[in-house]
Amino acid sequence: MSTSTDVLVVGAGPTGLTLACDLRRRGVDCTVVERATTHHTRSRGKGLQPRSLEVFDDLGIAEAALAAGRTHHHLRLYSGGRLALDLDLPARPPQPGVPYPNLVVLPQWRTEQVLRTRLAELGGVVRLGQELVDLHQDDDGVTATVTDDSTGTVERIRAAFVVGCDGGSSRVRTLVGIPMRGESHEEHFVLGDVRIEGLPADGPSYAWFDDDGYLAADPLDGSGTWQVQAGVRPDASGTLKTASLELFQRLFAERDFGHVRLSDATWLSDFNPRVAIVDRYRAGRVLLAGDAAHVHSPAGGQGMNTGIQDAYNLGWKLDAVLRGRAGHALLDTYQEERMPVARAVLASSDLGHSAFFSPHPVMTFLRNRVLVPALRLPVVLDRLLDGVAELDVGYRDSSLAGEPAGVDRTGDGEAAGVVDRVRFRHGPHAGDRAPDAEGQDGEGTPVRLFDLFRGTHSTLLLFDGPAPTDAGYRRMAATARAVGAALGDDVRTWIVVPGDRRPDGLDDVDVFFDPDRDAHHHYAATAESLYLVRPDGYIAFRSQPAAARPVLDHLGSAFRLHAPA
Structure with missing residues (x-):
C-alpha cells in the first residue's frame, strides 16, 4: 500500500503533536505515526514553562492546559533529616509583557491529551501501532516504510519532508545516520x-x-x-x-x-540521565526535533519544553518552503537557531543536576549549606524560576534577525533623536521574543498584542511614538500597504496609536489603541519605529523610522516576495 503526505511526523509525544497542530492549522497535509499501540498514561515530563504556555496560547490550547494543571506550588524540602525549607509559591498574576508567568504542573499524558484534542479539531489524527522501519530520500521527497503492529501490513508513505520526533532512541535518527554524542551520569x-x-x-x-x-x-x-x-x-x-x-x-x-x-x-x-546532542538537525529532507535531537537531565524541567519550542520554530518554516515562499535554505535556520538553545539547556540542566543530585561531598555541602538556604531569598528564587521559564530564549545571532546598522536618513520617515535611539537600542532586539501588551482594537474592544500575533501570519507593528503626527501616520499607512503587497496574507499590519482615537486617513489600516502606552513602553518606541514579528512570536526585523524598504530588503534575502503591482 502506498500513500502520500506533505510532512510525515514520526512520534506522537508533545514535540510531534505540537508540530502536527501547527502544520494542520496552516493547511499542511501531515501524517503522524506512533509506534506505541495505545496512548500512555505516564506522568513523565510534568511541567509546562511560561514560554511553552505562550506557544499553546497561539495554538488555542493555553486555557485547556491551565485548567488541567496547577500553578500554586508548595514544597517541603528536608535536608539531613530535618525540614530545611517550607516554600509556598502562590500563582503569580500576569506580569507586564508576560501573560503566563507560572510553571504549570500537569502529567505529560494530560499535556498530550490536550494537544491530541486540538489536533483532532484541526482534522488530524495519530496513527497508533505504526512502526517506521526504513527511509529513502531523493531530490523530490522521502519514502518511508511503515509497518502496522496489529496486521503486519507494510505501507510506503511518500512525503516532502519527514520529521523525527521519536525520542532519545530515535529510529529516524538511526536510519539517516545522524550521530548523537554525549555521556551518561553515574547516578x-x-x-x-x-x-x-x-x-x-x-x-x-x-x-x-x-x-x-x-x-x-x-x-x-x-x-x-x-x-x-x-x-x-x-x-x-x-x-x-x-x-x-x-x-x-x-x-x-x-x-x-x-x-x-x-x-x-x-x-x-x-x-541514568544522559547529556547528548546530535551533530546536525537536518539530513536533506529529514529533520529531528525534541529528544531525537538532544537529551539531558530532567533538572529544571526543560526537556519537554525545549522540544515543544523546536516544533514551533520548525512548523512555519516547513510551511513557507512547501508553499514556495522560501527555498530549502530557510530550513537551515532551524538548526542555526535551535541548536545553540539546546546546547545552553544541556549545560544549565547539567549544572543543576550536579548541584542537586551529585553525591560528591563538596557538592553535598554546598547544596545543604548554600543552595537550599538561598532558596528562602525571594530574589534567588525569582532568578531561578526566570532562568527556566525560557522567556529569555532568543535568536539574535540568526541570519533571519535584521536590524539596520545605522539610522535611516533617506527621508522615508521621521529620524529619531539621540535619546530615542538610545532607548530603542535598549528595547527588544531582532531575534528576541516579542513581548505582550494590553490595549484595544479599532472598535475599542480590549485586546492583547498576543491576540494580534495568534495565527499563522507574521505581524507588522508600526509605532509613531508618543508624539504622533498626521504626516507620520500617512507614511506608516504607506509602509503598511507596501509590506502587505509584498507579503500578502502572510502578514497583518497594525499601527499602534498612543491613545484611543483613530487618526484621520487610516480607515483602511488596522489600529491598536495603546491608551496607557504599554506597548510603546515594552517596545521602546519613543519615536517612529517598526517591528516585524515572525509567526513564532520572535522579532524578525526592527528599525527606526518605520520605512518599508529596509524590511523588504531584509525579507527578500530569505523569502520570495510578491512582485509590486
Missing part, C-alpha cells in the same frame, strides 16, 4: 506513578536530600496519584535496586514517613 534514578495514602492529595510536594540519596514526591491531580522519584545507590554487594513499590515504601520509611502507604503503581521506570 541512577527510579521513577513511578503511584497512589499514596497518608499525604494530602492536594497538599505540598516533598523532597529529601540526605546521605542516603534523594527522594521526592509530587501530587499530580488531587486524586491521590503522585509521581515519586529517587536516586538510588548500589548496596554492599554492588547491586542496584530497580523501581518497585517495595523500594519506594522503604525509602519513605527510612525518612520517618513510614505512616504513608504506597499502592497501585501504574508506571515504574529506571534511568
